[in-house]
Amino acid sequence: MKEKITKLINERKYVEVRKEVTKLNVVDIAELLEELDKSSYLILFRILPKDMAAEVFSYLSYEQQRYIIDSITDKEIKNIVDELFFDDMIDIIEEMPANVVKKILKNTKEEERLLINQFLNYPENSAGSLMTIEYVDLKKEMTVKEAIDHIKETGVDKETIYTCYVTDKNRKLEGLVSLRKLVISDDDKTVDEIMERDIIYVNTHDDQEEIAYLFKKYDLMAIPVVDKEGRLTGIITIDDIVDVIEQENTEDFQKMAAMSPSEQEYLETSTLSLAKHRITWLLILMISATFTGSIIRKFEEVLQSVVILAAYIPMLMDTGGNAGAQASTLIIRGMALGEIEIKDILKVIWKELRVSTIVGVILSLVNFMRIYFIDKVSLKVAITVCSTLFFTVVLAKIVGAILPIGARKLKLDPAIMASPLITTIVDAVALILYFSMASWILGL
Amino acid sequence: MKEKITKLINERKYVEVRKEVTKLNVVDIAELLEELDKSSYLILFRILPKDMAAEVFSYLSYEQQRYIIDSITDKEIKNIVDELFFDDMIDIIEEMPANVVKKILKNTKEEERLLINQFLNYPENSAGSLMTIEYVDLKKEMTVKEAIDHIKETGVDKETIYTCYVTDKNRKLEGLVSLRKLVISDDDKTVDEIMERDIIYVNTHDDQEEIAYLFKKYDLMAIPVVDKEGRLTGIITIDDIVDVIEQENTEDFQKMAAMSPSEQEYLETSTLSLAKHRITWLLILMISATFTGSIIRKFEEVLQSVVILAAYIPMLMDTGGNAGAQASTLIIRGMALGEIEIKDILKVIWKELRVSTIVGVILSLVNFMRIYFIDKVSLKVAITVCSTLFFTVVLAKIVGAILPIGARKLKLDPAIMASPLITTIVDAVALILYFSMASWILGL
Structure with a gap:
């Protein structure tokens, strides 16, 4: 496709280009644009029909959007801005540098500019920052026929x-009615008769994670957003929620790997910014790990008399860390999906106690055979290593299960109680166990 | 609410119960049911209007569904089965034990039974297993008015x-038209004139992960599913895709914590099943870690002469593991979201090289101050530890970045190249580095 379009553009066959391109989905056109070189780029963008251009524009990367606004005329900007959905426009304005924003705002109407300012003031990741103002507004006195006619007249520009x-004269939300219900109802029924009054809604300052939870729980397609006075100020649609879900998951992945979360794509993030997001936790964990070191120093004499003990430190630490990570991951994920709650803590501990006993016994037995028969260590050393292994696994799983629930109880994000932190804690305890066992069993 | 309903049920005020409960959302009714004791449970379920009962039923846990089917009459089962959406019914049948399935199938029509068998044969997690058959089917010769009338007549039972x-007489998919387009178009236009022909569709055997990707990319609400001959066999709606997205994310979380993935909720999974999902990777990683142990044994003499070196093994191993986990997590996640591809490998390595240099230098400096000034080790030991730390961090980040991309290249799931495996690999290399450095710098 790319070659074909480039060729047509070079031959200045613009009518044909337009015919070819408008057959495509807007998402694919945006992808095609990003592949073209800069000279063909603007030509193709300008060839697009007005409404299509705005849609394609909203699927481009911020860098590309900036390039286009920098290159086109005020009139062209106005055309795009008029056609853009309000929530897409807000997203774009939030990411653009000041001079580009100025250029965009110059081309919006006075009233729209006020609204933009209001929207820019909603906290990041709140309902206000996600919602759009293009919704269908009905009155309850309308008949079904009047309502459908109203949708016919105004529906083209609505997001859904x-x-x-349904709102009253003070914009207070009174009910909602699906187009499905309108279409299958008799023409002369009133909206009042068929609307639902038990509405699930959110407030402008609610957090996006809770909103995503409501969508999942109630299988919603859209949710109304009201202000403190109960007035309808916007709606959030499911396509934006799908993005929120992926973003929240990405944040959890990052936190669970000891990074401060970032919304930027990896390849578009600067080296310095990547380093900044990683260094804090690495420092904290490194310094915590040196305490593990001081445990070893304290038992230096034990180690000096049976140096072979050192050989099993990595295995004990890694297995403990892995066992803890498994438990904490399941609990963190279960809480994120609303499947596990604080009140389940005893059930969780009891479950992990049983699971870790099974897992611990198998690991210890396999390990015993490995080190007693292959490494040929003494029986006492083998017993020391394997009993430490067993207790480490049990302990790691319990700690891995309790800490995320404890974090939630303390209103912290459970995701930080993941593998790296659990590993550091388990390491220290495992070593104390190890050397105490050794002193006792080997009689040192 | 729970107390109120229980009280009303005990007082046998069923009309009032029905009035109270039908005000609620079906999801909330399902939640309420799960909280009631068994005696009130069935009473409440039987009080519900027929269509509501089926909807509530589809939101109950499998255990509860099973209990209800075991307890109600064949006629009642038939009522529920008639009202259930086809994809929900398939989901339920897949989870029920044989005797319950028999009871359900007895109450379905012959033709429906054939269809159920066909659907049960689609591979797990394929388009076929996700789709539903309740879609609106139009012909292109219809006018807009005829189409809307057709929807009015048949639309109540459709999922969307x-x-x-739009299909031809052989059920071949020819196009699609949104209700939005129908509502805002003139009554006497034909479907042919307004339908879209450039359709994004999937095949019955396509994997759910790819389908979810299409929904995200094109902001879809529903996608048609066709068989090998291009005949429309069903549709998949976005509410099911939201569940798929969360399920795929859960699988990644589990794989990245060295577990075999499971779709069951944690609290509903048996102890044995939990243990089974965890033991394989723990065993593999434990045995790999014993190789790290043999490295230490090989350098036993070095360690014996400078026992203090052992004190910094945990810190080196943990920091290396954490640094590697950060890189691999970002890459795995980036690939899952389609932001990073195999061809980006050089860009990724170059980026990680720079990030790890910055991070490595800071960590080494902080560590130097910590051990030289506080632990008061000799300068040579401090240099050994800190230079090993630097190289370990760089190496961990490069390995953490390359392995997931390599896995994708080999058509493996990148998610298995996560923290646990990276840690094991980095541990071994870090120790070799450490003892080689020590031999060299300390002249052992």
């Missing part, structure tokens, strides 16, 4: 027409 | 009426 919102 | 599918 499948859920319509 | 917002995207309608």
